[in-house]
Amino acid sequence: MRLSGELSAFSKRLGHSFSQPELLVRAVTHASISSESRPDNQRLEFLGDRVLGLAMAEALLRADPNATEGQLAPRFNALVRKETCADVARQIDLGSVLKLGRSEMMSGGRRKEALLGDAMEAVIAAVYLDAGFDVAREIVVHLWGNRIDTVKTDARDPKTSLQEWAQARGQNPPNYRELDRKGPDHAPVFTVEVRLESGETAQAQANSKRAAEQMAARSLLSALGA
Numbered sequence: 169m170r171l172s173g174e175l176s177a178f179s180k181r182l183g184h185s186f187s188q189p190e191l192l193v194r195a196v197t198h199a200s201i202s203s204e205s206r207p208d209n210q211r212l213e214f215l216g217d218r219v220l221g222l223a224m225a226e227a228l229l230r231a232d233p234n235a236t237e238g239q240l241a242p243r244f245n246a247l248v249r250k251e252t253c254a255d256v257a258r259q260i261d262l263g264s265v266l267k268l269g270r271s272e273m274m275s276g277g278r279r280k281e282a283l284l285g286d287a288m289e290a291v292i293a294a295v296y297l298d299a300g301f302d303v304a305r306e307i308v309v310h311l312w313g314n315r316i317d318t319v320k321t322d323a324r325d326p327k328t329s330l331q332e333w334a335q336a337r338g339q340n341p342p343n344y345r346e347l348d349r350k351g352p353d354h355a356p357v358f359t360v361e362v363r364l365e366s367g368e369t370a371q372a373q374a375n376s377k378r379a380a381e382q383m384a385a386r387s388l389l390s391a392l393g394a
Contacts, residue, residue, distance in 0.1 A: 169193070174265050181260040183307055184295050191294040196262070196287060198277065200269030209290035216293030217248075219301065223292075223308040224248055227316050243319045247312060250285035251379065256311050257284040262291065275353050281376055326385035330362070333392065339365040342388075344381050347371065360384050368392065 171179060171189045179185060179192065186192050195209050202208035224247050228240050235243075246252065257263065263278035266287055277283050296304035309316070331341045348359040360380035363369045370391060372383035 178260070178262070178265045182291065182295075183310060184299065184303065186294070186298050188298050191298050192291070193267075195290040195294040196265050197267045198269065198272060198283065198287070200272040200277070201267050206267075209287060212290035212293040212297075213286045214293075215296065216289030216291065219292050219296045219304050220248055220253070220289060220308060222301075223305040224312070224316075226305065227309055227312070228319075231316055232320075239320075242325075245325070246319050247315060250282055252312075252315065253285035253288040254281040257288040260311065262287055276355055279355065279375075281379070326382050326389060330364075330385040330389055333389065334364055337366075342385070344384070346377060362388055364388070 169189045171186070171192065175189075175192060175196070178196075191212075194207055195212050197206055197208050199208040199210060221244075224244060225240075228235070228243055228247070232239075263284055266278055266283070268277045272283075292304055292308060295307050327342075334340070334342055343363045345361050345363070346358060347361050350357045350359075355375065357373055357375060358377045358380040359371060359373050360377060360383075361369055361371045362381065362384040368388060368391065370384045370388035372380050372387055374380035374383055
């Protein structure tokens with residue numbers, strides 16, 4: 169089996185030449201277009217999540233030999249979460265080579281954060297099955313790049329940090345409310361407000377509700393000096 173021109177170009181962006189090209193084809197095949205003769209990438213996603221986890225755990229241990237488990241855990245979570253995987257996927261333009269069903273394509277599937285994150289994990293699994301863990305680890309460390317070195321300052325989930333800030337002061341968890349949604353279905357813009365029991369609020373806009381909530385929480389934490 170030979171890769172198409174666009175998949176060959178993607179393979180170069182990824183930094184790996186596949187001896188089993190069918191693995192890459194499967195990794196970029198979404199369930200919306202799969203069939204008995206064209207299996208989707210969900211099983212690879214399951215495996216890739218574990219390969220990424222081990223590669224990232226090792227990278228964090230090497231990056232900071234003196235870090236405690238309590239320091240490493242939030243850094244790890246920040247590096248393997250779907251948002252980070254999707255960001256890496258955009259970095260190598262994974263969305264452009266995804267094989268999607270018509271309905272998923274029409275709804276902007278190539279830009280969806282969850283879909284990109286899942287596909288990135290599937291691609292990592294494809295590299296692992298094609299060439300082994302050492303090569304997969306090299307690819308992960310290369311693609312994640314300086315995120316590994318800078319994660320110390322951006323490891324805490326803003327929503328979790330804001331909730332802990334509120335609870336430490338005897339308040340109920342923050343309340344998040346969707347104020348507005350604009351734009352077409354394939355490229356929505358959400359406006360979200362977060363409000364503390366004590367009255368402080370902040371708003372943010374993003375292309376997903378979750379991202380808008382995170383940004384609003386981060387904005388409020390900054391305003392609180394936290």
